[in-house]
Amino acid sequence: MKSITVFVTGLAIGIAATVFVLIAILPKHIFVEHESKLGFNETVDAIVNSAAENNWSMPHKYDLQATMKKHGFDVNPVMVFSLCKPEHAYQILNSDEVRSVSAIMPCRVAVYEKDGKTYVSMLNAGLFSKFMGKSVRSVMGAASAENEQILAPVLM
Known part of the structure; x- marks a missing residue:
């Protein structure tokens, strides 16, 4: 009976710890945010140039401030880039x-x-990839490292 109680107690503590990590800790690490050493427009230009220099394409660039303005909302500048490296994709x-x-x-x-x-912010693909299988982990890990390289010219 004592071993069952110890097992159930250990299981409950393990479940509680997992829930705590998933709710309190993990969300703070899902996205990576860095302050840019440049202004908004300079940061945008530097990322566009760095992506090209690192052989990544940019199939889409979204000006969310302009999009929101079309719908009657005024927000600070927000630009979102879709970056792609066909070899990884x-x-x-x-x-x-x-x-x-x-x-x-x-x-x-x-x-x-x-x-x-x-x-500048992005999904923490390196962390996210740890929950994936080996092939995805490898691709996402490489993509994450290359994205950090693309952002290096603007980060403090």
Whole structure:
């Protein structure tokens, strides 16, 4: 009876710890936010140039401030880039087993202003990839490292 009580207590503590990590800690790490050393427009230009220099394409650039203005809302500048490296995308899109990951493709990077400063944020693909299988983990890990390289010219 004592071993069952110890087992149930340990299980309950493990479940509570897991729930705590999922609710309190993990959400703070899902996105990576960095302050830019440049102003908004300079940050946007530097990311566009750096993406091209690192052989990443930019199929879409979203000006969310302009989009919101069309709907009658006024927000600070926000630009979101879709970054793609076809070699990485192919490894996901070519596999029926992992194609569901395409829901978070291509990589997104946001540039925005808050508190008078410019920031850059993106999904923490390196962390997210740890929950995926080996092939996705490899691709997302490489993409995450390359995205950090693309952002290096603007980060403090």
